[in-house]
Amino acid sequence: MKRVVYSGIEGRSLGYWGLMGVLGFFILMAAGAFLYLEHSGHHATGMDNQIVWGIPHVFAIFLIVAASGALNVASISSVFNQAIYKPLARMSAILALTLLAGGLAVLVLDLGRADRLIVAMTSYNFKSIFAWNIYLYTGFFVIVLAYLWTMFDPAMHQHTRKAGTAAFLWRLALTTGTGSIFGFIAARQGYDAALMAPMFIIMSFAFGKAIFLILLIGVYRYTERSISADLILRLKNLFGVFVAAVLYFTVVFHITNLYAAEHADFERFILVDGGIFTFLFWWVQILMGGIIPLVLIYHSAFSHSYRALIVAATLVIVGGFAQVYGILIGGQAFPLVLFPGKEVSSSFFDGVVSHYTPTLPEVLLGMGGIALSVGLFLFAIKVLRLVPDNLNAEHTENSADVPC
Numbered sequence: 001m002k003r004v005v006y007s008g009i010e011g012r013s014l015g016y017w018g019l020m021g022v023l024g025f026f027i028l029m030a031a032g033a034f035l036y037l038e039h040s041g042h043h044a045t046g047m048d049n050q051i052v053w054g055i056p057h058v059f060a061i062f063l064i065v066a067a068s069g070a071l072n073v074a075s076i077s078s079v080f081n082q083a084i085y086k087p088l089a090r091m092s093a094i095l096a097l098t099l100l101a102g103g104l105a106v107l108v109l110d111l112g113r114a115d116r117l118i119v120a121m122t123s124y125n126f127k128s129i130f131a132w133n134i135y136l137y138t139g140f141f142v143i144v145l146a147y148l149w150t151m152f153d154p155a156m157h158q159h160t161r162k163a164g165t166a167a168f169l170w171r172l173a174l175t176t177g178t179g180s181i182f183g184f185i186a187a188r189q190g191y192d193a194a195l196m197a198p199m200f201i202i203m204s205f206a207f208g209k210a211i212f213l214i215l216l217i218g219v220y221r222y223t224e225r226s227i228s229a230d231l232i233l234r235l236k237n238l239f240g241v242f243v244a245a246v247l248y249f250t251v252v253f254h255i256t257n258l259y260a261a262e263h264a265d266f267e268r269f270i271l272v273d274g275g276i277f278t279f280l281f282w283w284v285q286i287l288m289g290g291i292i293p294l295v296l297i298y299h300s301a302f303s304h305s306y307r308a309l310i311v312a313a314t315l316v317i318v319g320g321f322a323q324v325y326g327i328l329i330g331g332q333a334f335p336l337v338l339f340p341g342k343e344v345s346s347s348f349f350d351g352v353v354s355h356y357t358p359t360l361p362e363v364l365l366g367m368g369g370i371a372l373s374v375g376l377f378l379f380a381i382k383v384l385r386l387v388p389d390n391l392n393a394e395h396t397e398n399s400a401d402v403p404c
Contacts, residue, residue, distance in 0.1 A: 004087045005389045009223050011382035016222075023375040030368020033361035034109045046357045051332045055325075055358035056110035059366030062207065062324045063103030063373060064137070064178055065200060068171040069208020069242075071096040071144065073235075075171070078147075078164025084231055087388040088216070089164075093148050094380045095212055096171075097141065102373030104137060106366055129180050136174045143167050152385075175201045182327065189266035190331030195256065199249040206242040207320045210313040213239060215377065217306055219387060227391040229304070236309055240297040243316055247290045250323075266334050269353070270326065277330040280322040289319010329356055 009016075037044050047054045074092035077085035108114045117134075125131045147163040150156040179200030182191040213235060220227045254271065257263040270277055293312035295302075302308035333354045381387050 006090065006385040007387060007389055008382050008384055009219065009387060011378070016378070016382075020375060020378060023371040023378075026364070026371035027368050027375065029364045030106075030109075030366075030371070033364040033368070036361050037365070038112060044359060045362050046359050048354060048356075050335070050354035051329060051356045053328055053332065054110070054356065055329075055362045056106050056366045056369075058321065058325050058328050059369050060103045060107035060110065061178065061328060062321055063099050063106070063369055065175060065204045065324070066207040066211055066320075067096045067099035067103060067140075067204075068175040068201075069204035069206065070099055070212050071167060071171050072205055072208055073212060074147070075164060075168040076238075078161050079168045081161075084234065087391055090148065090151055090384075090386040091216065091219075091381070092212060093144050093151070093167075094384070094386055095215065095377055096208070097144055098373045098376035098380065099208070099211070100137065100140060101376060102369040102371075105372055106369035109365060110362075129177060129184055133174075133177045133181065136170070136177045140167075140170055140174050143170050171204075172201060175204045182331065187336055188331050188334075189257075189263050189337065190270070190327065190334055192263070193253060193257065195249065195253050199246075199253060202242065202245045202249050203320065203323065206239070206246045206316055209235075209239045209242055210316040210320070213313045214310055214317075215374075217310060219381065220391070223387070225387070225389060225391070231391055232306070232309070236297055239309075239313070239316075240294060243290060243293050243297070243312075246320075246323075247286070247294075250286070250290075262337075265337075269334050270330055274330065274333075277326050277333065280326050284322035285319045285326065288315050289322060290316075293319075332356075 011017075045054055071092055073085050074089035074096075076082045077089045108117065143163070144167050147160070147167045150160040150163045176197045179197035182188075183193055183196030185191040216227075216235075217232075219225075254267060257267050270281055272278060274281075293315045296308045296312035296315075333356060335352055335354070
């Protein structure tokens with residue numbers, strides 16, 4: 001086995017700085033959108049009394065969930081001792097951190113009054129799943145940073161597997177906590193399900209892997225470094241398993257809801273006559289984000305096509321965003337059942353499906369989170385030794401030989 005040598009990308013080309021400029025522009029636009037929303041108030045958004053979590057929350061939750069899944073490659077290498085993935089562990093870990101940073105930035109700015117986070121962190125309410133998530137998110141940063149330290153410092157290599165195991169267990173807890181936010185809300189037909197937590201875990205595997213594959217192939221093509229076809233094949237097959245698992249959990253979730261009489265109306269809303277939500281479910285989430293990617297991944301005509309893999313990963317991201325949108329916005333748009341078995345109407349629009357149209361500032365704030373995540377990742381791989389110089393078949397990381 002040859003020693004793996006890590007380095008940063010040069011990042012001197014016009015293309016690199018042009019991309020960083022575009023990302024910086026979106027970050028500045030997001031900052032402007034935040035200031036506008038902070039000054040103008042709630043009426044500047046498309047939200048109302050029924051839909052209180054808007055499109056910025058969709059971006060935030062998608063990025064947070066994807067952050068957990070982006071760590072998957074590092075987890076497989078350390079926890080399950082799969083040597084072929086070890087050279088990618090550093091990139092996997094740093095991507096997880098940058099995605100979480102982008103998601104939390106959107107979440108905090110959308111909620112407003114970030115200064116009051118100190119209250120939530122010092123006045124702990126053990127009964128609140130939101131309070132638990134504060135510590136799950138901050139703990140993720142600490143544990144993954146420690147995990148990276150064990151990979152960089154030769155004196156700490158002996159602790160890499162322990163740190164990797166801790167990071168693996170913590171990311172499962174993080175995604176469980178995020179899914180449980182919805183699963184614990186019994187008043188909403190679209191949320192009330194114990195399956196939410198494990199479904200969010202498998203969603204994280206697919207979304208995070210999709211982002212990782214796009215950035216991995218992009219970085220290696222940009223820097224003209226070689227990468228093993230066998231490694232890409234393994235990553236692709238694992239990715240396909242995760243995409244198929246998301247479809248399976250989605251089917252089980254809706255079949256379970258259809259069996260429960262109290263959820264039948266919501267299921268009809270999402271699956272049959274929910275307008276934009278029905279369209280997003282069948283055409284974007286299921287077809288574009290599930291079935292087509294599986295064809296691109298497993299059909300023999302695309303078996304050696306990097307372009308097909310990138311298209312599949314992109315479609316999974318689009319489908320995943322639609323899935324989070326359907327869960328978050330669709331679950332709020334469907335009216336609360338205040339009096340089961342009774343017809344309800346009032347001047348407060350009780351019993352009426354709510355309509356939500358995101359405003360431009362909301363969309364820009366969410367896009368800023370994506371730009372921040374990608375920008376931080378590109379900056380990190382420039383200034384830190386995160387990218388293996390060569391990923392040919394004979395290059396497998398030997399922890400004792402990794403230069404730091």
